[in-house]
Amino acid sequence: MGSGESDSYDLELVHGFGSSPIQRSPSASGRRTKRWSFHDSSKPNLVDLPSSSGVNQRRLSDLSGIDGVHKEIDSNHVSPAQLYSTESGRLFHAGKICISLAGLPGRGKTHLSVSLTRYLRWLGVKTHSFHLGDYRRASAEDDIDHDLFIPSSTDPKVHKFRRKIVKNCINDMLNFFQNDKGQVAIYDAVNALPEYRVDLYKKFKELNIQTIFIESLVTDNSIVLKNMKEAAKSSPDYNNWNYEEAYRDYSERIRILTPFYQEMGLTEEEKEISYVKFTNFGERIELHNSNYGYLINKVVFFLMNSRIKVGSVYFARCYNNSVEYADDPPLDEAGKKYAENLSRTIMDYIREQGKTHFDENEEASENVTQMKESSSSSLERVPAAGADGVDENSFVIWTSVKRRTIETTKHFARKGIKIRHRIQLSQKNPGKVGNMTQEEIAKNFPGEYEQLLGDPYHHRFSRGESYHDLAIKLEPLILEMERMSGDILIIADDTVLKVLYGYLMACSCYDIPSLHFPMNEIIEIKFNAYSNSSKTIPIKNYV
Known part of the structure; x- marks a missing residue:
C-alpha cells in the first residue's frame, strides 16, 4: 500500500463511513470511456515485481461491449445503490479481494463472473471481470488450436503462449488494484490444476490480497447441454461461426479438457485456500475455510440467489x-x-x-x-x-x-x-413538488432546482x-x-x-x-x- 493510499485508509478509520461525501462528476465530458486492454504491452509489469513497487503507469484501451458491465469505472463514478464513498475508493472494512473462478467449460463461469460484477458494482464496490478468454482471443495464433486447453501440454509454443496470456491477465488485475483503486477483481478462467490455483493464491497472499475460489460444478447434464447451446450462439469465440460448427468445436474443447480437470480440495496444498463449491448453479453450495468478511458474505448470499437465465x-x-x-x-x-x-x-x-x-x-x-x-x-x-x-x-x-x-x-x-x-x-x-411543473419548481424553489439539475439522481425534495x-x-x-x-x-x-x-x-x-x-x-x-x-x-x- 502506497503512502497516499495509506493516508486515505487511515482517514477512513478515523472518520468512519462517509469520510468523503459522494460527489457527482462535474461534467459528462470529463468521464473516461476507456476499458481494460488485453494485448498492449505498455502496461507496467507488476506480476514479477514485489508488492512494494510504486509504478504508477498503466495501459488502457477500448473494448467493445453491449451493456456497461465491462466498462472501466472512472475515478468520478458513483454506483446507483452506493451508500457512501471513501478517500481510497474502497469499502475500508473489506480490503482487496480476488474472486477466482474454477471449472470446466460449459459450467456457467462467465455468467457468474459477469453477474457478480454487475451486482457488486451496483452496490458501490469497484469491481472488474478479467476473462482469460479475452486475452487468448486478442493474442490468438492460427497454429494453436485445442492443444491450448490441455493443461499439461508439452508443446513449447503452447506452453509459452499460455504463460503469456495468464501473465498479461494477472498483470492487469494487479494494475487494477494498485493504480485504479480496485476492490474486487474477478478472474474468469478454467484453473484446471491444483498447482495453478495454489500459485495464484500464494501470489496474491504476498500482496495482501484475499483470494477466494468459486468452483462451478455441474452434475446435471441438461445444464451443460443448455450452456453449450448458448455458448455456440453467443460466445465471443464463435462470432460469425455457423451454429453447428461452433457447437462441435465447443464440445470438442470440453471433451479434451475434461480428463485433466481436478476438483478442488483433493490435495493437501489446497487445504488452506478459501473456496466455494457451487453445484448445478445453486442447487448445492459448500463453503470451505469460510472465515469470510462482510464483502465475501455478500458474494455468497448473491450466489444463493443466482440462476442461469434463459428468459x-x-x-x-x-x-x-x-x-x-x-x-x-x-x-x-x-x-x-x-x-x-x-x-x-x-x-x-x-x-x-x-x-x-x-x-x-x-x-x-x-x-x-x-x-x-x-x-x-x-x-x-x-x-x-x-x-x-x-x-x-x-x-x-x-x-x-x-x-x-x-x-x-x-x-x-x-x-x-x-x-x-x-x-x-x-x-x-416527488414530495412537496408533486403537483408542480418544472417551471413552477424553478420559480418557487430556485435553490433546490439548481441542486436537482446538478445531481438529479441523488437529490430529493422535502417529504419525497x-x-x-x-x-x-x-x-x-x-x-x-x-x-x-x-x-x-x-x-x-x-x-x-x-x-x-x-x-x-x-x-x-x-x-x-x-x-x-x-x-x-x-x-x-x-x-x-x-x-x-x-x-x-x-x-x-x-x-
Whole structure:
C-alpha cells in the first residue's frame, strides 16, 4: 500500500463511513470511456515485481461491449445503490479481494463472473471481470488450436503462449488494484490444476490480497447441454461461426479438457485456500475455510440467489404516468385500450419466440377473473421467495399496487398467468413538488432546482424520494429477479423502470434519470453470459 493510499485508509478509520461525501462528476465530458486492454504491452509489469513497487503507469484501451458491465469505472463514478464513498475508493472494512473462478467449460463461469460484477458494482464496490478468454482471443495464433486447453501440454509454443496470456491477465488485475483503486477483481478462467490455483493464491497472499475460489460444478447434464447451446450462439469465440460448427468445436474443447480437470480440495496444498463449491448453479453450495468478511458474505448470499437465465425481462410503462403520487384512479377507456394493446403485443411477440406461456393456460372462469382483477397485494397470497419463475418456460408479471397497473394485467389474468403486486414498485415520491411543473419548481424553489439539475439522481425534495432511494428499496426485487429463470414483465411507473433498467444494463447514476420509456413501446432485456442486450418492441394498435 502506497503512502497516499495509506493516508486515505487511515482517514477512513478515523472518520468512519462517509469520510468523503459522494460527489457527482462535474461534467459528462470529463468521464473516461476507456476499458481494460488485453494485448498492449505498455502496461507496467507488476506480476514479477514485489508488492512494494510504486509504478504508477498503466495501459488502457477500448473494448467493445453491449451493456456497461465491462466498462472501466472512472475515478468520478458513483454506483446507483452506493451508500457512501471513501478517500481510497474502497469499502475500508473489506480490503482487496480476488474472486477466482474454477471449472470446466460449459459450467456457467462467465455468467457468474459477469453477474457478480454487475451486482457488486451496483452496490458501490469497484469491481472488474478479467476473462482469460479475452486475452487468448486478442493474442490468438492460427497454429494453436485445442492443444491450448490441455493443461499439461508439452508443446513449447503452447506452453509459452499460455504463460503469456495468464501473465498479461494477472498483470492487469494487479494494475487494477494498485493504480485504479480496485476492490474486487474477478478472474474468469478454467484453473484446471491444483498447482495453478495454489500459485495464484500464494501470489496474491504476498500482496495482501484475499483470494477466494468459486468452483462451478455441474452434475446435471441438461445444464451443460443448455450452456453449450448458448455458448455456440453467443460466445465471443464463435462470432460469425455457423451454429453447428461452433457447437462441435465447443464440445470438442470440453471433451479434451475434461480428463485433466481436478476438483478442488483433493490435495493437501489446497487445504488452506478459501473456496466455494457451487453445484448445478445453486442447487448445492459448500463453503470451505469460510472465515469470510462482510464483502465475501455478500458474494455468497448473491450466489444463493443466482440462476442461469434463459428468459427475458420486459419493461412496460404504466398508463397515465402523470397521475399525482397519492391518487389511485382506475383505468379510463383509453387506459383499457392501452392494456389490451400491451397484452396482445407481448403475447404475440412471445409466441413468435416459440414459447407457450399463454397457450398452456386455459381461460379462467369469470368469477376467478373478476377476483383477480379486483385483488391487491394485501389480498393475494404471495408464495415464498424463490418459488416464482424457477421454470425456464415460466412467465410472471410484476406490477405496483396502484389500481391502474393491476387493471392493466386483466387480459393476462384470464390466461392464468401469475401476477404479483409489489409495493416496492411504487413510483418515486416527488414530495412537496408533486403537483408542480418544472417551471413552477424553478420559480418557487430556485435553490433546490439548481441542486436537482446538478445531481438529479441523488437529490430529493422535502417529504419525497430520490432515484437513489428507489435503488435501495428495489434491492430485494433485484435479488428475486436473479433467482428467476423464465420471462418477467414489469409494469410500473417510468421512475422505477429507469432504476431496474440501470441495474440490468450496468448504467451509471449519471445516466439513469435521463432514460426515456415511451408509452407506445415495450423494452426487452435479454440475458447473456457475457453481456445483456436491450431491444425495443413497438406496441401495436389492436383496438
